[in-house]
Amino acid sequence: MLRACVEGYSLDALEPYMSKQTLEFHWGKHHRAYVDNLNKQIAGTELEGMQLDELYKFSYNNGNPTPYFNNAGQVWNHDFFWQSIKPGGGKKPSGEVLYLLERDFGSFEAFVEALKEAATTQFGSGWAWLVATKTDPLNENTFGKLMVEKTFNAVNPLIFGRIPLLTIDVWEHAYYLDFQNKRPDYISTFIDELINWDIVTARLERAKAFINFYDVIVPDDQIEYI
Amino acid sequence: MDGKQECEQKMKQAYSEQEHRRDILDRFLDMAASMTRSCGRKLGSALRMCTPRGMQMRGFQTYSLPELSYDYGALEPYISGEIMELHHSKHHKTYITNFNTALEKLHDAKDPQSIVSLQSALNFNGGGHINHTIFWKNLAPKSLGGGEGPQGPLASAISTQYGSLEKLIAKMNSVGAAVQGSGWVWLGLNKELKHLLVETTANQDPLVNKGLVPLLGIDVWEHAYYLQYKNVRPDYLKNIWNVVNWKDVSQRVVWCLVMLASRSTSSLSSTLIGAKGISGVIIVIIVIFPR
Numbered sequence: 203m204l205r206a207c208v209e210g211y212s213l214d215a216l217e218p219y220m221s222k223q224t225l226e227f228h229w230g231k232h233h234r235a236y237v238d239n240l241n242k243q244i245a246g247t248e249l250e251g252m253q254l255d256e257l258y259k260f261s262y263n264n265g266n267p268t269p270y271f272n273n274a275g276q277v278w279n280h281d282f283f284w285q286s287i288k289p290g291g292g293k294k295p296s297g298e299v300l301y302l303l304e305r306d307f308g309s310f311e312a313f314v315e316a317l318k319e320a321a322t323t324q325f326g327s328g329w330a331w332l333v334a335t336k337t338d339p340l341n342e343n344t345f346g347k348l349m350v351e352k353t354f355n356a357v358n359p360l361i362f363g364r365i366p367l368l369t370i371d372v373w374e375h376a377y378y379l380d381f382q383n384k385r386p387d388y389i390s391t392f393i394d395e396l397i398n399w400d401i402v403t404a405r406l407e408r409a410k411a412f413i414n415f416y417d418v419i420v421p422d423d424q425i426e427y428i
Numbered sequence: 429m430d431g432k433q434e435c436e437q438k439m440k441q442a443y444s445e446q447e448h449r450r451d452i453l454d455r456f457l458d459m460a461a462s463m464t465r466s467c468g469r470k471l472g473s474a475l476r477m478c479t480p481r482g483m484q485m486r487g488f489q490t491y492s493l494p495e496l497s498y499d500y501g502a503l504e505p506y507i508s509g510e511i512m513e514l515h516h517s518k519h520h521k522t523y524i525t526n527f528n529t530a531l532e533k534l535h536d537a538k539d540p541q542s543i544v545s546l547q548s549a550l551n552f553n554g555g556g557h558i559n560h561t562i563f564w565k566n567l568a569p570k571s572l573g574g575g576e577g578p579q580g581p582l583a584s585a586i587s588t589q590y591g592s593l594e595k596l597i598a599k600m601n602s603v604g605a606a607v608q609g610s611g612w613v614w615l616g617l618n619k620e621l622k623h624l625l626v627e628t629t630a631n632q633d634p635l636v637n638k639g640l641v642p643l644l645g646i647d648v649w650e651h652a653y654y655l656q657y658k659n660v661r662p663d664y665l666k667n668i669w670n671v672v673n674w675k676d677v678s679q680r681v682v683w684c685l686v687m688l689a690s691r692s693t694s695s696l697s698s699t700l701i702g703a704k705g706i707s708g709v710i711i712v713i714i715v716i717f718p719r
Contacts, residue, residue: 232659326630356608374649374651382514382651383519
C-alpha cells in the first residue's frame with residue numbers, strides 16, 4: 203500500500219517549509235507504521251482486498267469503530283495529506299476553486315482565516331479540512347458548497363458524507379521538529395507555501411459527479427469565472 | 429545545702445523538666461495541628477494543588493506558572509532540557525494564559541449561552557494547567573531522589589495489587605503507548621476502595637473526571653517527547669521512570685488518606701498503615717491527640 207516515495211517529490215523537496223527530517227519521520231516512520239499495522243490487522247480477513255475508502259467507512263461501523271479504524275483512517279488521511287502538498291505550492295488558486303471559495307466564504311482571505319481558525323482550535327491531535335458538502339443531503343436538488351471542518355485523531359469527513367478536498371495535519375508530529383509549539387506558524391506556512399491547488403481542482407472536478415455546486419446548470423460555453 | 433532543700437531543688441528541677449517536656453510536646457502538637465490544617469486546605473486534591481495567586485480587583489482568580497524545583501536540564505539524559513524548557517515555559521504557560529482569558533470571559537459573561545460556550549476552553553486549558561502542575565512535581569532529578577522506588581504503604585500496595593513495581597511499570601508503559609492521539613496515562617487512587625488503578629485520559633482531561641485521585645501522571649502528548657524520542661513513544665516511557673519522584677507520589681497517597689481521616693475519626697484506624705517518617709508521626713499524633 204505504501205508508495206516508494208512521497209507523491210512525486212523527494213523528501214527534501216519541501217524545504218525550507220517542511221524539513222527533510224520531518225518527512226523522514228512523518229512519512230517514513232509514522233505513516234509507514236500505520237500502513238504496517240493496518241496490513242497486520244486485516245491480513246487473512248475478508249477486508250484484505252477492499253479499497254481504502256470503503257475499508258475506512260466500513261471500519262467506522264456507524265459510530266462504533268472497529269479496532270482497525272484508527273489505522274485505516276490514518277493511512278487514508280496521510281495519503282491524502284501528501285497528495286495535498288507540493289513544492290512551490292501555496293499562493294492563491296485560480297479558476298473554479300477560487301470562484302467557489304469566494305462564493306462560499308466571502309473572500310479567499312476569509313477562507314484562509316476559517317482554515318487557520320479550525321486548524322489552531324483543533325485541540326490535541328487531529329486534522330483540518332476543506333470539504334465539499336451538499337447543503338441539504340436529503341434533497342436531491344439543492345446545490346453543494348465548500349466548508350471548513352476539523353476532526354480529531356484519525357477521523358475524516360468521509361464518514362459524515364462529505365467529500366474532502368484538502369487537509370492539513372495538526373498532530374504534533376507533523377510540525378514539532380520544524381516549528382515546536384508554534385502551530386499557527388506551521389499553518390500559515392502550509393497555506394502560503396505548500397498547498398497543491400492543482401490537486402484540489404482535480405478533486406473538485408471529481409466531486410461534481412456527486413454534488414451539484416450550482417443551483418442552475420450552466421452550459422460549459424456560458425460559464426464565466428472571475 | 430541540707431537534705432530538704434536539696435530534695436526541693438531536685439523536685440523543682442524534675443518538675444520544670446517535665447513542664448519543659450510538656451511544653452515542647454504542646455508546641456509540637458500545635459505546630460503539627462496547624463500544619464495539617466493549613467496543608468490540608470492547600471494540598472490533598474489535584475485542584476487544590478494549583479493555589480490561585482492574586483485576586484483581581486474585579487473579583488476572579490487568575491493563575492500563574494508554577495516554578496520547577498529543578499533546572500530544565502536536570503532530567504537529562506532521560507528528558508532533554510530543550511523539551512523541558514518548551515514544555516514548561518511555552519506549552520504549560522499557554523494553557524495558563526488561555527485559562528485566565530477564559531476565566532475573564534466567564535466573569536464577564538452575562539447569559540447562559542456565553543457561559544456554556546466557554547466550557548471547552550475552560551476544560552482544555554484548565555485541565556492542562558492541573559495536569560502539568562502535577563507532572564512537574566511527579567518528576568525529580570536523580571540528585572533529588574528521582575527514580576528511587578516507592579517506600580512504605582505505597583510500595584506494599586503496589587506489590588499486593590500488581591505483584592511488583594516492574595509489573596506496574598510494564599502495565600503503565602503498554603497502556604501509555606496505546607493511547608491514541610494525545611493524552612495522559614495515570615496511576616490513580618480510588619479513595620473509597622483504597623485501591624490503585626492505571627487509567628488514561630484523553631487530551632487534557634484531568635483524572636478527577638474519572639473519580640480518581642491522581643498520584644502519578646505521564647504526559648504522552650507528542651510535545652512531551654518528540655524532539656528527543658521522535659515517534660518512539662515506548663522508549664520515552666521506558667526512560668521516564670528514571671526520574672519519577674516516588675516521594676511525591678507517596679505523599680499524595682498519604683495526604684489523600686489524611687484528608688479522609690480528618691473528616692471522619694471513625695476511619696482513623698484504617699489510616700494507621702504503618703507509614704514511616706514525619707507523615708506517620710502526624711497521623712499518630714492526630715489519632716492520639718484528637719483536635
